[in-house]
Amino acid sequence: MTMKLARSDSPEVARSIGSTGTLACWGWSLPTFVCIASLPGLVIALITGLIVSVRAAIWFGVPAVLALNGYLLWRGRSPNRNWVIAVCADRVFVRLFTQRGRGVADMQEPDVLMFAAPEIASIRGRIVEVFLYGPKPTIVEWLVIEPAQAVAQDISRHIRPLLKPDDPGKQVYVTHEEGCLTMNWQPCRPALRAFLQQVVRECPSVVIAPEERSELDLNGIWNGVRFAWKKPDAQQRRMLVQAKRLGFGCKCAELLSLHRGMSLQESNAYLAEIEQEEARTERVSVQPGCPTCRF
Secondary structure (H helix, E strand, O other): OOOEEEOOOOHHHHHHHHHOOOEEEEOOOHHHHHHHHHHHHHHHHHHHHHHOOHHHHHHHHHHHHHHHHHHHHHHHHOHHHHEEEEEOOOEEEEEOEEEOOOOHHHOOOOOEEEEEHHHEEEEEEEEEEEEOOOOOOEEEEEEEEEEOHHHHHHHHHHHOOOOOOOOOOEEEOEEEEOOEEEEEOOOEEOOHHHHHHHHHHHOOOOOEOOOEEEEEEOHHHHOOOOOOOOOOOHHHHHHHHHHHHHHHHHHHHHHHHHHOOOOHHHHHHHHHHHHHHHHHHHHHHOOOOOOOOOO
16 A cells, blocks of 8 residues: 545445554543533523423423533544544555535545655654743644655645645644645644654554653743834744644734733734744745744
8 A cells, every 4th residue: 555545425435444443532521511512501490490480490491401411422522434544554544635515516526635654754743832821731632644755745745735724624733844635633632742652562563752741832922022113133033933733813812912012913913923034034944855843
């Protein structure tokens, strides 16, 4: 088998996902599901109690809570519906995205990248400690897949048209940057290290590279400049862009508004501007050669 694209509902993919226990799923934790499912039922019970009676509220509210909990748990906890990466004895399946609403033109669009084990140079975890404000960091985890050199160019050519992070009809799970596939592990389960241990047991031929650890400290951007209209310098702008790409754009906009004298609208516009500037700089600086992964 060589690297290829397929649909997640194809027989080949479905058989493999159903037969392996080494897979990661995307979704909320069990307590979150319970809270989401219980809220509508409690509202129904409250309205029924106010309009009819407490007994009627119990008769209608309890079944509604149980039914909603069961439905959401079925949809949210089913591995066959929510998996994002799966590993078999000799193959690795990476789910690129899911369709939020399927149109006629998208019915045949592939959403899974299938690797043979030798086509993966390494898999590793990337952990970033982000100090947004104060001494306590927020931990961000990523799974990084580095394809073998032989298939790196084919991956870029085939999947870039499919990965549209701004497409409202898609939930995109991976990004492709300079030859590597990266997946944000925050909404995934099991824990990243536990999943990598499962990969070692299921497919020993896949190389698990040493874990990457780094930190991003933004405290220097805010300290000593409260309500001063002074734009961040070049290094601070790069740090803000990195934080935004890690998912902290809203928090950075709030802190800019608080400590740099900008309105919230100006902060968001400024972050978008410096991200575009950084993207242009990166495109100019990329040179042909062996692909590497960027932080």
